[in-house]
Amino acid sequence: MSRSWKHNALTPKLGSEITGLDLANLPEADVQAIRELFLERMVLVFRDQDLTPEEHKAFGRHFGSLHSHPSKRMLGAGGDPEIFQVKATPKSKHANGEAWHNDLSCEAEPPLGSALYMRELPSVGGDTLFANMYEAYDTLSVPIQELLISLTAFHDGRKDLANYGVTLKPGQDYPRATHPVAPFHPETGRRALFVNPSFTVRIEELEAKESEALLQFLYELVPNQPRIHCRVRWAPGTVVFWDNRCLQHHAIWDYYPETRCGDRVTIQGSALAG
Numbered sequence: 122m123s124r125s126w127k128h129n130a131l132t133p134k135l136g137s138e139i140t141g142l143d144l145a146n147l148p149e150a151d152v153q154a155i156r157e158l159f160l161e162r163m164v165l166v167f168r169d170q171d172l173t174p175e176e177h178k179a180f181g182r183h184f185g186s187l188h189s190h191p192s193k194r195m196l197g198a199g200g201d202p203e204i205f206q207v208k209a210t211p212k213s214k215h216a217n218g219e220a221w222h223n224d225l226s227c228e229a230e231p232p233l234g235s236a237l238y239m240r241e242l243p244s245v246g247g248d249t250l251f252a253n254m255y256e257a258y259d260t261l262s263v264p265i266q267e268l269l270i271s272l273t274a275f276h277d278g279r280k281d282l283a284n285y286g287v288t289l290k291p292g293q294d295y296p297r298a299t300h301p302v303a304p305f306h307p308e309t310g311r312r313a314l315f316v317n318p319s320f321t322v323r324i325e326e327l328e329a330k331e332s333e334a335l336l337q338f339l340y341e342l343v344p345n346q347p348r349i350h351c352r353v354r355w356a357p358g359t360v361v362f363w364d365n366r367c368l369q370h371h372a373i374w375d376y377y378p379e380t381r382c383g384d385r386v387t388i389q390g391s392a393l394a395g
Contacts, residue, residue, distance in 0.1 A: 126151070128158060128165075135253045136164040136351035144360060145176040152183045155362075159184075159234070160309055163368055164251050166353055167360040172238055174384065178203055180360070181236050181386035188232050188387040191225070191278060191296050196289075205385045207237065211378035215285050218372035221252065221343050222319035224365045224387060227278035229298040231315075233390040236362040239355050239383035243376035249353045250371045251363060254313040256349040257342045258303055269303040269314070270395060272327070274336075276300060276320040284319065299325060301395025302339075306366050313367040314339060315393060343369055366390065 126141035137158060142151065144167055159165055172180070181187050181203075190205040192198040200206065209216035224232050258266065278295040282288070289295060302324065303312045316324075318340045324332040343349075353361055363370065365387075 128162075130162070131164065131166070131351040131353070134256065135162065135251065135349070136166065136353070137162040138166040138168065140168050142167060144170050144180045145172055147180065147183065156184065159362065159364060163253065163364045164351055164353065165362045167362070168356065168358060170238065170358045170360050172360070174201065174204060177236070177238050177360075177384060177386050181388050185233055185388040185390075188225075188228075188389045190387070191228075195295060196293060203386060205387065206382065207372070207385055208380070208382040209374060209377075210380045210382075216372060216374035216381075218249075218370065219374045220284070220319050221340070221369045221371045222281075222317045223315065223369055225278070225296070226300065226315065226317060226320045227276040227281070227296040227298055228390075229296070230392050231298075231300070231390050232365045233388040234362060234364045234366075235385050235387045236360055237383050237385045238360045239357075239381070241380055241382040242355055242357065243379035243381050246373065246376035246379075247355055247381045248373050248375075249355070249361065250373065251351050251353070252343045252346075252369045252371075253349045253351075254315065254343075254367050254369060255306075255311050257339075257346065258312050258314045260342070260346070260349075266303070266312075270301075270312070272302040273299050273325050273395070274302050274316050275322045275325055277322045278320065280322055281319045300393050304393035304395045307391050307393070309367075311367070314342070315366075316340070317343075317369055344371075366393070
């Protein structure tokens with residue numbers, strides 16, 4: 122195994138920063154090592170990269186087929202169907218990812234993960250926070266864990282669109298799906314919480330008020346427990362690759378009126394089992 126590169130932990134349980142590795146020229150032995158580290162550390166931060174869009178996509182394909190964002194495959198948004206632009210400018214009313222979320226949990230097969238390459242950065246600010254949803258689940262009492270294992274939640278992409286002021290036109294549709302509240306990770310076998318305020322609408326087995334109360338309790342676990350977080354500070358040439366199945370993230374919009382712009386490649390996932 123080629124290991125000329127180094128990785129250093131961002132926190133004891135979550136996140137590693139990697140230096141000395143060129144993602145545009147990745148030997149197969151390094152791909153396997155990255156996959157193993159990805160499953161263990163969940164957030165990988167690669168510094169000093171210089172990727173073309175095709176090289177960025179080729180990196181993603183090392184880990185699976187690329188996912189096409191529903192705004193492109195269902196709503197006709199332009200551009201490369203395998204690259205989703207994340208952008209906030211002085212004219213923006215919202216910033217992508219400014220609420221805690223899993224990417225596109227409304228999909229029947231939620232994404233495995235995403236690799237975000239920031240192409241324009243503000244002079245200061247614009248960090249991304251990640252939350253370890255294994256740990257969020259593990260901090261709960263056994264009776265609450267047992268309750269969550271028995272429940273499923275409905276996720277609706279139209280809720281996220283509404284948060285950004287987007288209304289579907291007649292004849293248009295957007296993904297919606299039901300997933301276990303605390304599914305097994307398809308590769309590690311660990312349970313993680315899988316509800317988020319951007320896409321989750323209700324817990325299907327509960328009455329409306331019960332569902333609202335339990336979801337609010339679960340949502341508040343994420344911002345209120347810094348010990349399950351890691352923080353990524355962006356720099357020119359940084360690519361961040363994260364596991365969408367066991368993490369939530371939150372892009373901090375603290376750089377207004379400056380611009381932050383990046384390209385995200387997302388890897389197709391699989392159905393989640395409880």
